Amino acid sequence: xxxALPLPIEWKxxxxxxxxxxxxxxEPPHVTIRRRERTWRLGLRDGRFLDRRPPPSEVxxxxxxxxxxxxxxxxxxxxRKYPHNPVSSGADDG
Amino acid sequence: xxxxxLLGPESAALRAGTRCRHVRPQEVRAALERGGRRPTCWVAGxxxxxKPLVEFADDMRGDHRLxxxxxxxxxxxxxxxxxxxxVIVGDEASLLPFDELLCALTSPERDRLFIGGTVDxxxxxxxxxxxxxxxxxxxxxxxxxxxxxxxxAPDFARFAVVDYGTSVQLGExxxxxxxxxxxxxxxxxxxxxxxxxxxxxxxGAALRRLRLQKGLSRADFPGISPKQIARIxxxxxxxxxxxxxxxxxxxxxxxxxxxxxx
Numbered sequence: 001x002x003x004a005l006p007l008p009i010e011w012k013x014x015x016x017x018x019x020x021x022x023x024x025x026x027e028p029p030h031v032t033i034r035r036r037e038r039t040w041r042l043g044l045r046d047g048r049f050l051d052r053r054p055p056p057s058e059v060x061x062x063x064x065x066x067x068x069x070x071x072x073x074x075x076x077x078x079x080r081k082y083p084h085n086p087v088s089s090g091a092d093d094g
Numbered sequence: 095x096x097x098x099x100l101l102g103p104e105s106a107a108l109r110a111g112t113r114c115r116h117v118r119p120q121e122v123r124a125a126l127e128r129g130g131r132r133p134t135c136w137v138a139g140x141x142x143x144x145k146p147l148v149e150f151a152d153d154m155r156g157d158h159r160l161x162x163x164x165x166x167x168x169x170x171x172x173x174x175x176x177x178x179x180x181v182i183v184g185d186e187a188s189l190l191p192f193d194e195l196l197c198a199l200t201s202p203e204r205d206r207l208f209i210g211g212t213v214d215x216x217x218x219x220x221x222x223x224x225x226x227x228x229x230x231x232x233x234x235x236x237x238x239x240x241x242x243x244x245x246x247a248p249d250f251a252r253f254a255v256v257d258y259g260t261s262v263q264l265g266e267x268x269x270x271x272x273x274x275x276x277x278x279x280x281x282x283x284x285x286x287x288x289x290x291x292x293x294x295x296x297x298g299a300a301l302r303r304l305r306l307q308k309g310l311s312r313a314d315f316p317g318i319s320p321k322q323i324a325r326i327x328x329x330x331x332x333x334x335x336x337x338x339x340x341x342x343x344x345x346x347x348x349x350x351x352x353x354x355x356x
Contacts, residue, residue: 001246001266021261022242023269025276027306032270037194037201037258039272053289054203083243085306 003077005031005070011063018067020077029078029087033059033067042067044075044087097200099125101147102139102163113200122146129156133179133228135199136160139192144170151177159227161199161209163189182223187212188254198225198259205229206282207259208271213250220250222274225259232278239269240309276356277307283355297354298327301342304356308346315345 005018017034024032030041030050040059041050047068049056067074079086098114101122114137117125123146125134134156138144140163147160148170160178165185175181182189189195189210198207207225214221215236222232241247249265256262262269275282287295305312305323312320312327318341325331326342334342336350343350 002261002268017257019268021268021270021273022246022248023239023267023273025270025273025307026309027303034257034260037198037203037207037260039260039270049291051286051289052291056291080244081242081246084309084311 003074003081005067005074007063007066011066016063018070018074020074020081022081024082026082026085029075029082029085031067031074031078033063044071044078047071098135098137098196100137100139100196101144102137102142114196119143119146123150123153126150126154126158129154129158131157133157133159135227136178137196137199138162138164140164144174148173154178157228161189161195161227163192180227182210182227184210187221187223190255190259194258199227201225201258205285206272206275208255208262208274209259210255211253211262213253215250220253220262222255222262232274234274234278238277239264239267242267280352280355287355296329297333298329300354300356302327304346304348304353307356310345315342317341 002022003020007016007018015035019032019034021032024030028050029044031044033040033042038054038058040054040056042048043050075087099117100114101117126147136147136158138147138160142164144162144166151173154177158178160174160181161184162181163184165183166174171181171183187210190198195209198204198209201207204225208222209225211220211222211231213236218236220234220236222234224231236248236250239248246267248267252263252265254263260271262271262274272286276286312323315323318338323342326334333339339350339353343353346353
């Protein structure tokens with residue numbers, strides 16, 4: 001089952017979701033922020049947005065703070081789903 | 095030009111101001127005649143009479159595509175398939191909920207969204223319809239949906255496209271639409287590479303991304319040592335010899351020239 005980060009009710013009600021699915025683009029490890037049909041990949045190694053489209057500026061800073069403060073949980077969930085490419089691995093993985 | 099013409103009851107999506115226009119039966123003929131090179135997408139809602147579409151099908155100009163939410167009889171479906179460039183029928187393809195469907199079809203992101211699909215277990219493929227109807231459907235082998243590390247496995251009997259077309263759900267298992275597109279649509283992959291905020295565009299980095307996507311370790315390449323794979327990935331060697339590249343590509347299940355596109 002995909003991991004869904006519990007969000008405060010006001011964010012949920014306005015359609016924001018934060019998830020890790022069973023099948024994602026594996027490298028680099030990331031969490032996906034969603035609102036309706038728009039999705040943003042946020043890197044779990046450095047907290048940066050991975051893509052220029054859609055514009056990362058559309059994700060509110062307050063939500064971003066909620067997501068980054070949950071990185072320990074998100075990293076744990078990523079590592080459970082993708083043990084062959086854990087967040088802690090870098091270019092020197094085996 | 096309108097992106098989507100809707101036959102049938104007005105919806106919340108229309109009220110929300112999507113680029114979707116409601117067409118009354120008396121307006122169908124003019125809309126069919128107005129088609130151009132850019133596809134016109136028609137959506138026929140539940141319980142909608144398709145008679146005007148059939149009646150004026152001969153007047154059609156340009157590129158028209160049709161999404162039917164309800165099944166139709168074989169004869170009518172044959173007529174519609176003969177006239178429209180493509181026809182997706184809701185009872186054959188599990189489609190998004192109506193308002194999400196309209197949102198996906200009119201989204202600027204529609205090239206990276208799915209609207210529905212079907213599972214063919216006999217042939218071991220999942221067919222996925224794109225929200226950009228000018229793009230062909232994708233065929234994804236069921237074997238590609240490998241269980242995740244936590245043991246969640248796909249259940250193909252519980253297939254659905256969900257979340258405005260951003261995900262494919264197979265029971266408790268979920269695959270992101272962009273992961274599917276990145277693997278099976280070379281044009282999407284090239285665009286996604288351009289969209290990356292920062293990226294190591296080297297051959298070695300592409301090889302590493304692809305290897306990890308396939309769930310392989312550096313020890314999984316027969317005849318090539320893990321150290322050699324590591325050196326290639328780190329860019330410490332020149333482009334590998336053709337024979338080595340062919341062996342790597344074969345293990346990864348891609349053409350040698352495609353490795354750099356990942």
